[in-house]
Amino acid sequence: MTWGSVVLWSAVLISAISQLSVVTWNRDLLQVWQKADAERQTLAEEHSRLVLEKSTLTAHGRIDTLARKRLGMKEPENTRVFR
Template identity: 80%
Template sequence: MTVGQTVLWGAVLVSAVLQLSVVTWNRELLQVWQKADAERQALAQEYSRLVLEKSTLTAHGRIDALARKRLGMQEPEHTQVFH
């Protein structure tokens, strides 16, 4: 085997090792990305649920019913508007 062939085989081996390390690194990054994306989706679902819950809790009809029930509020019988 000549020096040129030895260098060539060395370059092939280095290239193969680098290829394996790049593939491994790529798989690790993909796993990190998938985990982050799953967390993003979970947070988006929770946010949607919280927005819906907020709109339910702040609905005017609900607030009116709670005021009447808990505070004993009622519509005034006679109203006068002064200009």
């Protein structure tokens, strides 16, 4: 083998090893991204559920009903507005 072919084969081997390294790194990053995306989706669903639950719990009719039942609250009988 001549000196030129040794250099050429070395370059081919270095290129092949570099390619394998980049492909492996890319696959690892893809797995990390997929896990993060799945977690993002789960958190988005939970957020939507919590927003709906909050709106249900803070509905004015529900608060009025709870105040009347649990606290015994009622509308005032005589009211005056002073100016």
